[in-house]
Amino acid sequence: MSNETTLVKDEAAAPENLSDPAWFRIRDLIYQVSGIYQTENKFYLLVGRANRRMKVVGARSPREYLEFLTARPNRDAEMRNLLNEITIGETCLFRSMPQIDALRKVVIPSMAEAKKKISYTKLRFWSAGCSTGEEAYTLAMMLLEETQTTLKGWTFDVIATDLNDRSLAKAQEGVYNDYAVRNVPPEYMRKYFTKSGSEYRVADSVRSHITFSRLNMKDDSKMLFMRGLDVIFCCNVLIYFDAKSKTRTIQHFYNALMPNGYFYLGQSESLYGISDKFHLVHFPGTTAYWKPAEGALKVGTP
Amino acid sequence: MTTTAIDRLRTCIANIDAMPTIPVILRPLLHCLDQPAEEIDVDRIVELISQDKSIIAQCIRMANSALFMRSKPAETIRAAVMSLGMWRVRDLLFSNTLSKVIPHDRWVVDPEVFWRHSLAVAMVSRKFAEMIDYPDPEKAYLAGLLHDIGTVVNCMVVPDEFRAAMEKGSREHIPLDEAEQAVMGFTHCDSGRILADAWKIPADIGDALELHHRIGDPERGGTLVALVNLSDLLCRMRDLGYGYVEYRQVDFANEPGWMYLLIKYPAMAQIDLARFTFALDEYAKEVSDLVASVFSS
Numbered sequence: 001m002s003n004e005t006t007l008v009k010d011e012a013a014a015p016e017n018l019s020d021p022a023w024f025r026i027r028d029l030i031y032q033v034s035g036i037y038q039t040e041n042k043f044y045l046l047v048g049r050a051n052r053r054m055k056v057v058g059a060r061s062p063r064e065y066l067e068f069l070t071a072r073p074n075r076d077a078e079m080r081n082l083l084n085e086i087t088i089g090e091t092c093l094f095r096s097m098p099q100i101d102a103l104r105k106v107v108i109p110s111m112a113e114a115k116k117k118i119s120y121t122k123l124r125f126w127s128a129g130c131s132t133g134e135e136a137y138t139l140a141m142m143l144l145e146e147t148q149t150t151l152k153g154w155t156f157d158v159i160a161t162d163l164n165d166r167s168l169a170k171a172q173e174g175v176y177n178d179y180a181v182r183n184v185p186p187e188y189m190r191k192y193f194t195k196s197g198s199e200y201r202v203a204d205s206v207r208s209h210i211t212f213s214r215l216n217m218k219d220d221s222k223m224l225f226m227r228g229l230d231v232i233f234c235c236n237v238l239i240y241f242d243a244k245s246k247t248r249t250i251q252h253f254y255n256a257l258m259p260n261g262y263f264y265l266g267q268s269e270s271l272y273g274i275s276d277k278f279h280l281v282h283f284p285g286t287t288a289y290w291k292p293a294e295g296a297l298k299v300g301t302p
Numbered sequence: 303m304t305t306t307a308i309d310r311l312r313t314c315i316a317n318i319d320a321m322p323t324i325p326v327i328l329r330p331l332l333h334c335l336d337q338p339a340e341e342i343d344v345d346r347i348v349e350l351i352s353q354d355k356s357i358i359a360q361c362i363r364m365a366n367s368a369l370f371m372r373s374k375p376a377e378t379i380r381a382a383v384m385s386l387g388m389w390r391v392r393d394l395l396f397s398n399t400l401s402k403v404i405p406h407d408r409w410v411v412d413p414e415v416f417w418r419h420s421l422a423v424a425m426v427s428r429k430f431a432e433m434i435d436y437p438d439p440e441k442a443y444l445a446g447l448l449h450d451i452g453t454v455v456n457c458m459v460v461p462d463e464f465r466a467a468m469e470k471g472s473r474e475h476i477p478l479d480e481a482e483q484a485v486m487g488f489t490h491c492d493s494g495r496i497l498a499d500a501w502k503i504p505a506d507i508g509d510a511l512e513l514h515h516r517i518g519d520p521e522r523g524g525t526l527v528a529l530v531n532l533s534d535l536l537c538r539m540r541d542l543g544y545g546y547v548e549y550r551q552v553d554f555a556n557e558p559g560w561m562y563l564l565i566k567y568p569a570m571a572q573i574d575l576a577r578f579t580f581a582l583d584e585y586a587k588e589v590s591d592l593v594a595s596v597f598s599s
Contacts, residue, residue, distance in 0.1 A: 037580040041587050105475075105549040270576030280575055282539040282552040287579060290553065 018043045022062035026050065029069060034083055034239035035270045049085040053078070080240060087236045087266075091134045093176065094183040096267050098285035100142055103231070104150075106283055107262055111230060112150050114260060123156040123230045126256070128217065129163075129237030133171025133210075134180060136160035137202050139233065140209045141192050159229075161215035172212050174202035218245055223252040230258055235266035243274070250275040259293035307487030314459045315496060328399050331392075342388055348379050350395070357398050360595055361391060393592055396447055397421060401597070403454055410457045410465045414597050415545040420447050422542040422589045426533035426582065433578075434567040442529050445510035448503065449530045452494025452511060453478075459493070460486060472546035477538075479515040491515055517558050525566065528559035540582045542589065 027038045027046065038046045050065060057078065059065035068078050094100060108123075115121065123143065127136040140158045147154055162168050181189065181200050193200040215222055217237070232253050238246050253263055254277050263278060265271065271278060271289055278289035334346050351357050358379055365382035366375045376382040383391050397417055406413070427446030431439035456464040463486045471481035479489040494511035497503075503511070506523075510530045513523040517531045535552055537543060554560045554575060564570045 031577065037577055039580055040584045101547075101549075102551075106551050110551075268580055270574070270580075272574040272576050279553050279555050282536070282554065282579070284539055284547045284549065285541055287576065290551075 017062075018047060020062045022066050023047060023050075026062060026066055026069065029066070030079075030082070030086070031270075033079055035272065035274070036083070036086065036236070036239055036266065037268045037270060038086075039268070046086065050082060053082050053085055056081075083239050087239070091131055092180045092183055093134045093138050094185065094188075095134070095138070096286065097183070098283065099264060099267070099288075100138070102283035102286050102288065104142060104146060107231070107288075108146055109150055111260065112154070121151075121154045123151070123154065124228055125156065125158045126226065126229045126232045127158060127160040128215075128232055128234040128253070130160035130171055130212070131162055131164075131167045133160060133167075133174060133212070134176070135233055135235065136171065136210050136212070137174065137206055139231075140206045141188055143209070144192075144206060145188075156209060158210045159226075160210055160212045161217075162212075163214065163216050165214060168212055168214060174207060175199050176202075217249050217252070220248070220252070223249070223256075226252065226256040228258060229256045229261060231262045231264070232257060233264045235264070236269065238265070238274075239269065246274050251277075254278065254291060257291045259291060261291045263289040263291070265289070308492060311459070311488050311492060311496065315455070315493075328396075331395060331399070344380070344383060344388070347388065347391060348383055351379055351383070351391070354398070357395060360394055360398065361386065364390070364394065364595055393421065393424075394595070396424075397593060400447075400451075403451075404458055408457055408461070410461050411453060411468060412545060414593055416450070416453065417597075418589055418593045419537060419542055419544060420450055421593060422537045422582075422585060423447070423449055423530065423533045425585050425589065426537055427529045429578075430529050430533055433573055434563060434569045436525055436529065436567065441504075441507070442526060445507045445526050445530050446533055448494075448498075448507060449510055449514050449534060450490055450494070451497055452490030452492065455493035455497050456482070456486075456490055468544070471544065475547055475549040477515070477548055478544055489515065517562075525563065528562050531559040532557060532563075536579065536582065540579065540586070542582070542586055 023043060023046065027043075030046075031037050047062075050062070054060075054062075054065045057065070057068050059068050069075055069082065072078065111123065115123075125139050125143070127133075127139060130136045136158050140156075143151070143156045143158070147156070160171060162171070177199055181193065184193070189200075192203045192206050194203065195201075217223065218241075234253065238249060241249060250271065254275065257263060265288075267286065271280070275289075277291070279292060281288055281290045330346075331350055334342065334350070351361060361379060361382040362376055365385040376385050386394075400420075401413060401417055409416070424443045424446035428439045428443035430436075431442035436442060453464070456467075464482070467478070467482040467485040470476070470485055471478045474481070479491060482489040491512050491514065495508060498508035498511050506526050509523040510526045513527045514530045514534055517523065517527060532554065535554075535557070538548055539552055560570075
């Protein structure tokens with residue numbers, strides 16, 4: 001380490017040093033503000049993306065950039081810019097296989113069993129902050145597949161909402177490029193997409209299960225109408241909310257969910273310090289927040 | 303476990319002359335490390351390392367790896383030990399000696415996967431212990447490291463049945479102890495207990511070996527069992543398990559071990575389990591490197 005640093009006289013040309021303690025402080029700050037945790041083995045991503053912002057604002061070292069995030073007057077705006085960089089390009093279809101597997105192998109079978117007992121054979125999913133629709137289509141395709149097996153004879157809806165009209169229009173179009181479909185398993189590709197030119201169009205059989213609509217999650221009067229959901233996905237959206245609106249939105253999600261319902265955040269997002277009503281539950285390679293049934297044992301902290 | 307099954311296990315063990323024996327280096331090492339960090343005798347550790355050429359080589363190689371970024375290469379064992387730090391040296395020593403407990407061709411499980419899991423549980427148990435202010439995190443580490451040592455006995459004593467149990471576990475995505483119970487009538491926890499007694503491993507660590515899957519009454523095993531039980535579960539949910547996926551939901555807040563620790567340790571209530579879980583992926587890399595370094599020699 002010392003060899004390298006002594007070679008560099010001009011700080012502006014300092015190499016990206018992944019072990020600079022300032023990165024750890026930036027990581028902790030991001031976690032505190034947004035609930036997104038950057039593991040050390042993915043630091044190169046954080047550093048790469050923060051470097052773009054550092055160039056824009058003219059920060060010469062991670063330490064100086066930390067100051068931009070904490071001490072400068074426009075620190076909130078800069079944090080937002082950084083979060084934008086960090087979450088950019090994160091949407092694609094079938095983004096998190098562990099999440100999909102947890103739904104297919106654990107969550108759906110147990111829901112199906114519980115609901116069958118009361119002869120209610122319908123599931124409702126919500127993709128909150130659906131952006132350009134990748135998550136909603138992924139969920140609908142996965143559920144369609146399940147209606148061949150575990151959910152034979154069942155019906156389901158996927159509700160997809162976003163604040164941004166442009167994103168919603170793109171979502172409704174349901175046309176994606178190579179990059180967006182790179183994780184789609186081949187059998188899904190065959191069944192649920194038609195290729196036109198360099199693009200892929202989602203099949204109507206999938207679309208018919210999804211309702212896209214505009215919704216502002218900070219609008220309490222609208223949020224009150226969302227009820228009876230089994231599973232809610234809200235990935236990398238709440239990170240932009242301040243603590244107060246985050247807490248309120250989470251409460252809405254909690255109310256919207258049926259008992260035994262599940263709330264999914266982004267792969268490295270956490271609700272710690274935001275809500276203790278949900279139970280953090282573990283599945284192989286992923287976590288989710290679970291709303292226990294009324295009267296269920298409620299102890300512990302996670 | 304039924305009495306007939308345990309009798310059968312004991313008979314099997316009695317009739318076999320190849321019961322794993324405690325590695326020569328392990329007992330002094332256990333003794334040496336069973337005390338507060340500041341009282342550990344570096345010279346004694348260096349002396350122990352000096353007995354084994356492959357361990358010497360590994361320590362020096364690791365101390366000189368890019369990870370430690372020394373300005374001058376470490377040439378003596380002492381320099382390597384100082385550079386790595388006591389705990390990392392201990393990690394290397396344990397993994398190295400324990401990986402040689404049985405001959406390589408007797409393993410029914412992939413030994414690398416097995417040690418990756420053991421070491422990960424050891425590290426998580428220690429970290430967990432530190433977070434809740436348990437006074438002896440190193441003991442938690444040791445209990446974590448040894449918790450599945452019973453599988454080694456199973457490899458030696460009932461290899462075919464144990465292989466069938468592993469296959470059942472991975473085919474049905476169920477916990478290993480459930481598969482063992484179904485196939486063999488006993489589990490690695492039972493064999494672990496017998497080995498712990500044979501090796502005269504401290505009683506509370508022996509309890510962790512025996513009870514980490516059947517925590518039932520946490521009072522019996524106490525903190526150590528609860529720590530190992532939870533760390534084991536967490537590792538298995540984060541791709542640091544037996545090499546196969548267990549499809550199920552784990553609600554830590556309702557795990558008996560969690561509830562027990564929550565009552566006993568106030569710091570438990572402050573644990574950010576989500577963050578701890580994410581950070582586990584950081585250990586995964588370190589653990590894999592360490593295990594790979596043991597098996598590359």
